Structure formats: C-alpha cells, structure tokens
Amino acid sequence: VKHVLSVNEFLGLIMNADFVVTKSxxxxxxxILFEREFxxxxxxxxxxxxxxxxxxxxxxxxxxxxxxxLSMDFSPIDWHQVNEKLEQMRVSSRQFLADALGS
Numbered sequence: 878v879k880h881v882l883s884v885n886e887f888l889g890l891i892m893n894a895d896f897v898v899t900k901s902x903x904x905x906x907x908x909i910l911f912e913r914e915f916x917x918x919x920x921x922x923x924x925x926x927x928x929x930x931x932x933x934x935x936x937x938x939x940x941x942x943x944x945x946x947l948s949m950d951f952s953p954i955d956w957h958q959v960n961e962k963l964e965q966m967r968v969s970s971r972q973f974l975a976d977a978l979g980s
Contacts, residue, residue, distance in 0.1 A: 894913050
C-alpha cells in the first residue's frame with residue numbers, strides 16, 4: 878500500500894531535512910524556501926524547463942543532475958546570495974503586476 882503524504886507531512890519532511898534529494902519541482906522550490914541543502918535529479922531526455930529556469934535564476938543549476946549522473950555537490954549553498962536573487966525576483970514580479978494592473 879502506497880502512503881500519500883499530506884501537505885503538512887511533505888512540507889515537514891523538507892523543513893526538517895538536513896539534505897533533500899528530489900526530482901519534483903515543488904521539492905526543489907520548498908528546499909530553496911526552507912534553505913535546505915539539496916540535489917535535484919531528472920529522468921527525462923532533457924532538463925525540465927521550469928526546474929532549470931528556477932535553479933538558474935538563483936544560480937543553483939549545478940544542483941540539477943540527470944538520474945544517470947550519481948555525482949553530488951556537497952558544497953554549502955550560499956543562502957544569502959540565493960535570498961538576494963529571490964528578493965530581486967519578487968521585486969520584479971511585484972513591479973510587473975503593478976504595471977499590468979495600472980497601479
């Protein structure tokens with residue numbers, strides 16, 4: 878019997894992890910938001926676009942590997958730099974919405 882995690886269980890696992898290994902976009906996004914060290918593996922022929930886009934935007938694309946590549950990057954993530962990138966993205970998004978809504 879396969880156990881399906883509740884949202885709270887899923888978030889709790891990531892929030893309390895020392896290191897996350899994932900292949901999901903949401904696992905990646907929450908690893909970044911909760912400042913968890915992580916690696917992302919994909920099994921498609923090409924890199925999933927939104928996964929690459931997110932990781933590239935915060936300069937963590939080195940954390941994305943094909944499932945056949947079992948190497949891992951254990952260098953610590955500079956969360957200060959990542960958070961600065963995220964804040965720039967938030968500001969840009971707010972400005973885009975304000976402009977689009979005429980505010």
